[in-house]
Amino acid sequence: EMEKKTQSNRLVLFPCPYQGHINPMLQLGSFLHSKGFSITVIHTQFNSPNPSNHPDFTFFPIQDGLTAEEISSGNAVAISLAINANCTASFRQRLTQVMEQDPENKITCLIHDDVMYFTKAVAKDLNIPNIMLRTTSVTNFLARTALLRLHSKGHIPFPDSRSLNPLPDVDHLRLKDLPTNNFDTLEKYSELAGNAHDVRTASAIVWNTTDCLEQSSLAQIQQQCPVPIFSIGPLHRIEAAASSSLLEEDTTCIGWLDKQSNNAVIYVSLGSVASINEKELAEMAWGLANSKQPFLWVIRPGSVSGSNWMEQLPQGFIEEIGERGYIVKWAHQRKVLSHRAIGGFWSHCGWNSTLESLSEGIPMICTPSFGDQNVHSRYVSLVWKVGLHLDNELERGEIERAVRKLMVDADGGVMRVRAKDLKEKIEVSLRNGGSSYSFLNKLVELIMSL
Numbered sequence: 001e002m003e004k005k006t007q008s009n010r011l012v013l014f015p016c017p018y019q020g021h022i023n024p025m026l027q028l029g030s031f032l033h034s035k036g037f038s039i040t041v042i043h044t045q046f047n048s049p050n051p052s053n054h055p056d057f058t059f060f061p062i063q064d065g066l067t068a069e070e071i072s073s074g075n076a077v078a079i080s081l082a083i084n085a086n087c088t089a090s091f092r093q094r095l096t097q098v099m100e101q102d103p104e105n106k107i108t109c110l111i112h113d114d115v116m117y118f119t120k121a122v123a124k125d126l127n128i129p130n131i132m133l134r135t136t137s138v139t140n141f142l143a144r145t146a147l148l149r150l151h152s153k154g155h156i157p158f159p160d161s162r163s164l165n166p167l168p169d170v171d172h173l174r175l176k177d178l179p180t181n182n183f184d185t186l187e188k189y190s191e192l193a194g195n196a197h198d199v200r201t202a203s204a205i206v207w208n209t210t211d212c213l214e215q216s217s218l219a220q221i222q223q224q225c226p227v228p229i230f231s232i233g234p235l236h237r238i239e240a241a242a243s244s245s246l247l248e249e250d251t252t253c254i255g256w257l258d259k260q261s262n263n264a265v266i267y268v269s270l271g272s273v274a275s276i277n278e279k280e281l282a283e284m285a286w287g288l289a290n291s292k293q294p295f296l297w298v299i300r301p302g303s304v305s306g307s308n309w310m311e312q313l314p315q316g317f318i319e320e321i322g323e324r325g326y327i328v329k330w331a332h333q334r335k336v337l338s339h340r341a342i343g344g345f346w347s348h349c350g351w352n353s354t355l356e357s358l359s360e361g362i363p364m365i366c367t368p369s370f371g372d373q374n375v376h377s378r379y380v381s382l383v384w385k386v387g388l389h390l391d392n393e394l395e396r397g398e399i400e401r402a403v404r405k406l407m408v409d410a411d412g413g414v415m416r417v418r419a420k421d422l423k424e425k426i427e428v429s430l431r432n433g434g435s436s437y438s439f440l441n442k443l444v445e446l447i448m449s450l
């Protein structure tokens with residue numbers, strides 16, 4: 001009966017156009033589609049997802065008004081603010097069109113990324129309920145709340161941005177772990193975060209996290225939040241969702257992994273936004289080479305400042321590593337992490353990467369650069385104790401020791417076992433009777449009641 005009812009119900013999704021936001025949104029779409037909902041994705045032209053990967057969804061681009069300069073600036077805060085400022089009319093027009101084209105198939109609700117807050121007013125105006133998707137951790141949300149509060153009281157910037165003093169109201173974090181970034185001014189960032197935090201019109205908040213990872217942060221947020229929260233993650237494990245990669249995924253690395261022994265390879269990737277300089281590249285390269293462990297390294301084109309791809313790798317490095325290392329521009333990360341040859345993940349600790357690693361029981365080396373990455377690094381190393389946080393500037397000797405500890409040395413053994421335990425707990429939460437499983441069912445019920 002559920003199938004029958006939902007078939008005439010359409011959900012409109014509006015993702016924030018970055019890889020780390022598009023993936024969980026489309027994964028949520030795949031789950032809801034499996035429950036019988038029709039899925040329409042309205043998206044910006046900027047970083048538009050590839051419709052051919054999701055033949056079951058309907059995609060509609062809207063004009064986003066972004067200038068070539070804005071896009072090439074890489075300023076994610078300015079770009080997100082501009083989309084919110086520019087897109088009200090074009091989104092409204094699209095939404096109306098979707099409603100008029102298929103009046104039988106009414107729009108049950110809009111599910112939007114919390115950063116794409118402009119969509120809420122449009123939906124409200126057209127009498128469409130809205131549900132908010134949050135694609136980063138609850139702990140990061142608490143840290144960002146603390147950041148907004150300190151900023152509004154005039155306490156930021158601190159005299160010492162590397163302060164080790166504890167952050168008020170958020171366990172295990174220090175002032176230096178506050179999720180700041182260098183994209184734009186603190187005023188602009190506060191405007192974006194403040195708007196994303198406003199839940200007044202939301203029917204529900206869907207959070208890509210799970211109880212066994214963030215129990216105390218979830219308890220804290222549930223007390224403060226007037227809207228029901230559904231912690232249903234990790235979303236990538238729920239439905240066999242197709243890849244929603246914006247970049248072409250290298251497939252040859254899987255063949256290389258097939259030739260390696262079990263748990264022998266460290267996978268290295270700093271995600272879709274972070275970048276490094278030539279010095280950091282050299283330290284990473286020699287740290288990996290000197291560890292003598294096989295590695296699969298994603299060097300995203302444009303991620304090394306001042307070059308197109310890997311031109312700045314130090315001389316002699318490629319000869320030195322021979323067959324022991326494999327470098328690609330972009331990988332199918334979920335597939336890589338679930339490969340039997342992978343034994344460790346050196347990550348920037350974006351929330352998706354963190355969830356993907358924990359779900360596979362892979363211990364991590366954490367080198368965060370900004371924002372929520374700082375928060376997740378602390379949790380990986382200090383709370384879940386499944387990884388090593390490299391706190392200082394990248395240095396080859398420290399990297400070499402960390403890789404060996406993570407992958408082979410006896411003193412890393414406890415961490416490797418704990419990672420397997422955590423994987424098991426995450427699996428339990430997704431099974432019948434688990435917390436994410438029951439929140440998913442409750443979410444479907446809630447949507448059907450709207």
Ligand code: UDP
Pocket residue numbers: 018019020021023245269270271272273274298329330331332333334349350351352353354356
């Ligand atoms: N990813 C990928 N291939 C790569 C590197 C990353 O498919 O070579 C995916 C990864 O699986 C994750 C997303 O890109 O889902 C990155 O999101 P995350 O939140 O980890 O970090 P961000 O890129 O937003 O900093």
